Amino acid sequence: MAAVSNINTQTLADINGTTKTQTANEAGSADRFLKLLVAQMQNQDPLSPMDNAQVTSQIAQINTVSGIEKLNTSVGGLSTQFGQMQALQGAALVGREVVVPGNTLAIKDGVGTGTFELSSAADEVQVEILDKQNNVIEKFKLGARAAGVNDFDWKPNSTAGAVSFRVSAKADGATLTPTELVRDTVRSISTANNQLTLTLKNGGNVAYSDVRSFT
Structure with a gap:
């Protein structure tokens, strides 16, 4: 205060x-x-x-x-x-985890994790795992998902070459447009021209206005 x-x-x-x-x-x-x-x-x-x-x-x-x-x-x-x-x-966000736009696949202990947001509920969601050239390594279905922020886990035999993901979804046969998101930790902040920018632990900068949520 x-x-x-x-x-x-x-x-x-x-x-x-x-x-x-x-x-x-x-x-x-x-x-x-x-x-x-x-x-x-x-x-x-x-x-x-x-x-x-x-x-x-x-x-x-x-x-x-x-x-x-x-x-x-x-x-x-x-x-x-x-x-x-x-x-x-x-x-106040330094050191905290934030959810921001991005499609980088987080890999830890052989498990890939990703996050996405749906503007409305979907009865069919599919995830594609991509390599550096955006070639599809593997794809799998998640089934129905609610509107809002959703997470998924990918447990393959090997995560070699996997760097990003892409999500598609449908509801009653109509195509939805999910937003791919990443979870990362804020390392530092900077301001320029009254614009606040967050520097993330795993690399990259994002605008403060792009933060969907934080924990």
Whole structure:
């Protein structure tokens, strides 16, 4: 909780500092706008002077520019704060297992395991085990599976050459589109342009937004 408090305090300090700078910038923008308007009026064609509607329109633009600057500043402040909150959440995942998109087959003690997600229940699911060239080494049926995240185990005589898997599914004869997933441990996190990236133990980087679940 202390870490959250520190981040919020710093964020408020940053926003207060930004507000002071913003006020000065707005004043400068309005001053420049008025100088341009006066110069335009001084150099206007006497035979075709600006009418009241034109002058009113020009002055109204001062408020428009100021409003846009305020909006941009507010959005920027919210974006920064969101990035800080996301980094805090990501740090809590270091060392934990996450489920993310991918089709790498996990092999341990001669058993291959994989994970996939179904948007709806399937009455027929088939798994294909692939080698580095995406050639099918073996395929087997899992039967009916419920909607959501599902796991499978593959126990062959040899797992040599097996590196990935592919899942297909059907429901009432209609083809479904499963999403292959992998379970991996988060090793570290990094942020760039308010985007949080997780580095996984078994290699590869994934976006924080791609995490399906964690344990």
